Amino acid sequence: MKYNLLTGLLILLASGTEIISAQETEPVQDKSLFIKGNALFAPIGILNVGLEKQLNSRYTIQGDVFISPWKSFAGHELQYYSASAEGRYYFKEAFKHWYVGANLAFAVYNVQKWNYWNDSLHINDNGDTYINSNLYQRGFSIMLGVTAGYQFQLSDRWNLDIYGTVGTSQGFYKGYDRTTGKRYDQASGLNKSGEIIPYRGGIMISYKLK
Numbered sequence: 001m002k003y004n005l006l007t008g009l010l011i012l013l014a015s016g017t018e019i020i021s022a023q024e025t026e027p028v029q030d031k032s033l034f035i036k037g038n039a040l041f042a043p044i045g046i047l048n049v050g051l052e053k054q055l056n057s058r059y060t061i062q063g064d065v066f067i068s069p070w071k072s073f074a075g076h077e078l079q080y081y082s083a084s085a086e087g088r089y090y091f092k093e094a095f096k097h098w099y100v101g102a103n104l105a106f107a108v109y110n111v112q113k114w115n116y117w118n119d120s121l122h123i124n125d126n127g128d129t130y131i132n133s134n135l136y137q138r139g140f141s142i143m144l145g146v147t148a149g150y151q152f153q154l155s156d157r158w159n160l161d162i163y164g165t166v167g168t169s170q171g172f173y174k175g176y177d178r179t180t181g182k183r184y185d186q187a188s189g190l191n192k193s194g195e196i197i198p199y200r201g202g203i204m205i206s207y208k209l210k
Helices: 002-019
Strands: 034-036 049-055 059-073 077-088 097-111 119-122 130-131 135-153 160-176 192-209
Touching: 034 160, 049 192, 059 097, 077 135, 097 160, 097 192, 135 192
Parallel strands: none
Antiparallel strands: 034 049, 034 192, 049 059, 059 077, 077 097, 097 135, 119 130, 135 160, 160 192
16 A cells, blocks of 8 residues: 555656646746755765756756765764755746656665664574674665655745655665674575655755756
8 A cells, every 4th residue: 555655756756847838828937057065964074965947837847966975973884875856846836836756866874873873682594693783784775766855035036945765775785783783684685675655855955046
């Protein structure tokens, strides 16, 4: 059911692109372009920047990158690099107020998942015992989700964009023990996992380039 709902929302949004060319009755003289940066992550040295381009009076397309270079942050691996593309529909007018979007993202990572931030014991199928806080994961993910957000117009050129994305994340990774460098999982190749999670979000400060 949850996958059918997500698919339905994405199809509904994507279908709107078919009528963009037909909306010549709502001409846009100047199709704006905004550059933006995530103020939520910048203070901890994580870069999240993007460009949002107007297509017509209510549709925009955005591309952004997320770069977390930390080999260790507060004792946890936090190297995460992702890129995403997103189509957005604004209910009132492009770059103003409420919007929804369809997002596609790809990420590579070397991280310690949040549920390993403890000293509980991890016992694999062979009976080998590990401490959760010594384990981390290395791999990549493909994500598809739905975004909801709100843009505040601060001035003629400055906007504030608050948003979040929830969707399916399909991960392919290997798990390692930090103390020995050996794999703690039993998979001969990559582990696979799929889940519905929030995978993007923040507060973007946007500046109008044109």
